[in-house]
Amino acid sequence: MSKPETSLMSRLVSLAKRRGFVYPASEIYGGLNGFWDFGPLGVLLKNNLRDRWWHDMVECPPLGPDGKPLSIVGLDSSIIQHPRTWEASGHVGGFADLMVDCRETQSRYRADHIQCIEVFYEKAGETKSLGLLSAMEGDEFEAALAKKAKRLIQKAGGGELMPVDLKAAVLFTNMAKDQQVLVIGPDAETAGTLTEPRMFNLMFSSHAGVFQDEDSKVYLRPETAQGIFLQYKNIIDTSRVKPPFGVAQVGKSFRNEVTPRNFIFRSREFEQMEMEFFCAPEDGMMWYEFWVAERMRWWESVGCRKENLYRHIIPEDELSHYSKGTSDIEYRWPFTTPNFGELEGVAYRTDYDLKQHSEFSKQTLDYIDQEGGRRYVPHVVEPASGLTRGVLLLLAEGYQYDESRASPEWLKIKPSLAPIKIGIFPLVNKDGMPEVAEKLYMDLRRTYTCQYDAKQSIGKRYARMDEAGTPFCITVDGDTLKDQTVTIRNRDTATQERVSLDKVRAYIAEKMVE
Ligand code: GAP
Numbered sequence: 378m379s380k381p382e383t384s385l386m387s388r389l390v391s392l393a394k395r396r397g398f399v400y401p402a403s404e405i406y407g408g409l410n411g412f413w414d415f416g417p418l419g420v421l422l423k424n425n426l427r428d429r430w431w432h433d434m435v436e437c438p439p440l441g442p443d444g445k446p447l448s449i450v451g452l453d454s455s456i457i458q459h460p461r462t463w464e465a466s467g468h469v470g471g472f473a474d475l476m477v478d479c480r481e482t483q484s485r486y487r488a489d490h491i492q493c494i495e496v497f498y499e500k501a502g503e504t505k506s507l508g509l510l511s512a513m514e515g516d517e518f519e520a521a522l523a524k525k526a527k528r529l530i531q532k533a534g535g536g537e538l539m540p541v542d543l544k545a546a547v548l549f550t551n552m553a554k555d556q557q558v559l560v561i562g563p564d565a566e567t568a569g570t571l572t573e574p575r576m577f578n579l580m581f582s583s584h585a586g587v588f589q590d591e592d593s594k595v596y597l598r599p600e601t602a603q604g605i606f607l608q609y610k611n612i613i614d615t616s617r618v619k620p621p622f623g624v625a626q627v628g629k630s631f632r633n634e635v636t637p638r639n640f641i642f643r644s645r646e647f648e649q650m651e652m653e654f655f656c657a658p659e660d661g662m663m664w665y666e667f668w669v670a671e672r673m674r675w676w677e678s679v680g681c682r683k684e685n686l687y688r689h690i691i692p693e694d695e696l697s698h699y700s701k702g703t704s705d706i707e708y709r710w711p712f713t714t715p716n717f718g719e720l721e722g723v724a725y726r727t728d729y730d731l732k733q734h735s736e737f738s739k740q741t742l743d744y745i746d747q748e749g750g751r752r753y754v755p756h757v758v759e760p761a762s763g764l765t766r767g768v769l770l771l772l773a774e775g776y777q778y779d780e781s782r783a784s785p786e787w788l789k790i791k792p793s794l795a796p797i798k799i800g801i802f803p804l805v806n807k808d809g810m811p812e813v814a815e816k817l818y819m820d821l822r823r824t825y826t827c828q829y830d831a832k833q834s835i836g837k838r839y840a841r842m843d844e845a846g847t848p849f850c851i852t853v854d855g856d857t858l859k860d861q862t863v864t865i866r867n868r869d870t871a872t873q874e875r876v877s878l879d880k881v882r883a884y885i886a887e888k889m890v891e
Pocket residue numbers: 599600601602632634641642643644645646647648649651719720721722759761762763764765766
């Protein structure tokens with residue numbers, strides 16, 4: 378298995394586009410940074426992951442520590458809520474990044490993503506500072522700085538570049554405090570074109586109603602969670618749940634990310650799968666640990682290898698003021714390897730959100746515990762994951778490269794999550810084979826997403842299905858007409874078995890539980 382030249386990420390992006398998993402949004406107009414569309418295979422894969430989460434959270438929730446099924450109900454709340462929601466949640470005041478703009482290039486950067494370095498050059502025995510160069514942190518940092526330094530030296534009329542000490546790199550935010558320092562922006566030619574860092578709110582806003590003024594201003598939700606807190610009282614009053622219980626929601630969220638990047642990892646429109654678990658205050662820490670373990674187990678159950686998952690416990694001094702404990706479930710992404718990056722956050726949010734909404738709405742959001750004879754505001758543990766990010770995990774985890782196969786690039790996705798479950802082919806498009814294959818297709822399509830394909834060589838058809846991650850291909854050949862058997866090819870082993878036509882359904886059903 379030899380390795381291709383280009384990075385795994387660029388191969389994933391190109392396979393995703395070529396096979397209709399993910400396309401750049403608005404591509405015919407040149408695309409729109411931070412927005413992606415899910416194509417025919419992508420939407421099937423995304424829906425399968427979403428449905429698995431919904432099933433495992435709402436329809437068949439996990440067993441609690443007492444061995445009994447947990448009580449979790451679903452919700453589908455509006456993307457646009459009363460604007461006071463986001464004041465209460467802290468998003469209006471605090472959901473912001475420190476940004477710098479470049480007057481020369483009109484680009485905007487997250488201040489904590491820019492790093493600076495002082496560059497010196499030597500000419501006729503004299504060492505001179507060329508000033509501060511900056512570049513975006515990350516893989517390209519060193520190369521970008523070296524290129525810039527060379528350009529500056531050329532401008533200065535030649536000289537030798539002093540070794541750039543990357544360890545001396547400091548965050549721009551620190552340097553900017555010193556007004557004497559002129560920084561050259563990451564994409565600029567001239568020094569001093571970067572503005573002072575200033576706060577930039579990540580929420581998209583719009584207007585509801587006829588008049589477009591401050592009073593009609595509304596926000597697209599930056600997380601699905603708040604909709605759950607707003608309906609907490611209605612759910613308690615109407616669905617007979619009592620703590621401990623959960624409310625789960627899947628849906629779109631929007632964040633005007635300053636630097637959307639790494640394909641669908643960080644986009645401006647994305648989907649979340651969030652659950653708020655309401656419990657008695659004294660049980661909060663226990664449920665927090667429960668949900669971290671449960672969610673790690675779940676990601677393994679959808680096909681993520683254990684060694685690619687990591688629990689990152691947020692240190693106490695970095696916790697949000699309302700959190701008593703937060704762990705990020707991290708995955709070893711192609712662009713973070715050998716390190717890990719966030720896939721899901723599990724936060725013990727105490728009673729902060731309900732108390733905030735209670736104060737801002739002037740509604741009582743206490744729970745009256747009749748049995749225990751007390752009244753309290755429930756505490757909340759929140760497992761919050763990204764559906765869009767989960768799809769990227771399935772693609773990255775499933776991506777295989779093997780030059781000995783007809784399609785060197787292929788996807789190993791669990792059969793139950795694969796976009797297409799079965800490819801059905803007549804070996805040749807004559808001699809009675811299409812009729813049998815079509816009949817089989819008409820039967821199996823009622824239960825599984827199938828694709829009928831009679832074009833090109835059988836090898837090419839297998840290759841196409843491997844690239845799409847299709848776990849099984851059924852071929853009707855000359856023997857089928859004689860003995861009523863077909864071949865079933867397994868994507869992972871590329872081996873074939875002969876199975877009688879009347880046993881095909883049972884064969885597939887057994888494998889599909891994986
Ligand atoms: N309610 C808590 C909350 O929203 P978060 O850590 O900001 O927490 C939860 O988001 C998850 O949503 C993240 O772990 C990630 O999987 C996903 N997510 C957040 N921002 C995203 C973005 N810009 N693009 C794609 N996924 C994102």
